[in-house]
Amino acid sequence: MHIVVIAWLYVTVLMALTETSVVAGILTLVFYGLAPTTLLLWLFGGAGRRRRAARMSREASPASDRTDHEKPEH
Template sequence: MYLVLIGWLYVVLMFAVAQESLIRSGFVLFFLGVLPTWLLMWLTVRRRRLKAELAREAEEEARAKKVTGDS
């Protein structure tokens, strides 16, 4: 996943360098580089936090069953 992201950012950077104005280059970098990268990272971190929270809750539930002796 990270290799694809690095490749995407390289292509966006080359595309931005080929623009005729600095403002257009900035827009290209932001909308095609920074924004999608931020969204991808946010979704990845969110998914990992959710999985960790679910695992933590399952572990606490298992401990509670073990302490009370329920099967």
């Protein structure tokens, strides 16, 4: 997936360099390169974010996984 992103950004940088003005080049880079790439990575990264959030919540509360008879008494 990352090789596709790198290749697409390479293409859009070359497209931006061939524009007639600096403003057009920046807009080409942002709207043809950075915005679609960010959206693509965000959409396809959702499963990883969910797994990471679930792992973090499990690590944050290990005592809640115990049953009543396993809890130490004070």
